[in-house]
Amino acid sequence: MLEVKDIDVYYGAIHALKKLSITVEKGSIVTLIGANGAGKTTTLKTISGLLRPRSGSIMFDNVDITKVPPEKIVGKGISQVPEGRRVFPSMTVLENLEMGAYLRNDKKEIEADLEGVFFRFPRLKERKKQMAGTLSGGEQQMLAIGRALMARPEILLMDEPSMGLAPLLVKEIFEIIKDINSRGTTILLVEQNANMALSIADKAYVIETGEIVLEGSAQALMNSDEVKKEYLGG
Template sequence: MENMLEVKDLKVSYGSILALKGISFDVKKGEIISLIGANGAGKTTTLHSISNLIKKQSGSVTFKGEDITNTNPDKIVKAGLIHVPEGRRVFANLTVKENLEMGAYLRNDTAQIKADLEHVYELFPRLRERAKQLAGTLSGGEQQMLAMGRGLMSKPELLLLDEPSMGLAPILVDEIFDIIQKINKDGTTILLVEQNAFKAMSIANRVYILETGEVSASGDASVMIHDESVKKAYLGG
């Protein structure tokens, strides 16, 4: 399988603090890759630097064979790499439908946009019910669905998901993870950053564990989930 994303020796600093100390990993077409680690391990920083929302000190990022290390974020979106950030960040004063349409702002294939909107409503029936409601009035879970739906409206080939289950009730967490698997089965490759290590591993092909800005371990999710040291550190023993 070809690499869709390659991250090589990525270093990022915040002032004198080295947040990423030269991490390398890859994502193959069709995979779900999970990045797990404690708070402050560098997971969100990794996604931000891939999307070029923060400056890299050194290292490279390649997407579909093209070097995107210093590419403008909007060009990265146009290339098919879409980032659904932590904390949902929906447009509170726009309706659900308007938020979804914002996801397609770089597109002009009107008929296909309509079909994709319908597809998002099939994945997230609650968004259809609330299409005319202001996004700011939705529950946390509904806002997460909206953020993911808006990301899908950009036609991603690779979807970066940052903490999609954060702050959600367990029943909603299950729902969100089911939908992530559906999105992947529909042909979208996924790089998932997630605090819920067990959930993240249970749907991933491969896992990279980040510790204080370095990859401390990696491997097949089905093997890692049974690893004693991983269990102790991330799965509550």
């Protein structure tokens, strides 16, 4: 479904991604793990069109999207749940969700998807008229996921969904990720909680200083002594 091939990405003179290649099969959960500053968020931003690679290519459903603008990439079926939630704080929960559907004009289907989000996240329904900036961190994460789902993505890019959340909420968020995937949405997950990410993923990549240094099935990487030592706490 998604093939990122030999991309080089720079921030000015800083070479952030170096010949990075990953593939994501339709219907799978693929996770990208690594330390802070390794290039995980840069990878997602490049796939979303927010950053432009200097070389290499990005193919989605056999279409080259390397130079496609971000809003058109969303229209093609790629949505991102950004690091830090990035909800619109001065807009209501409902308005945030409606923003997720801004490229759509199928009103009845939008209403059905909205009800679907409220079914999955009952707390959002209870707070639909509340300003998003007044929600708790966990509620904002649910809102960010709901907003991305309102675009009806084929693939969901998730950037650190467990960041800053209490352990019970982390478990809940990962159950939600598994449920979204089970209903047919492919997921590319960036996550510092490597244990949780590997426990739900089909395939995994380890990134260090902008380069993929390990790849394989999530189970194989979870059992790797190198991964255990560096990312799984021994």
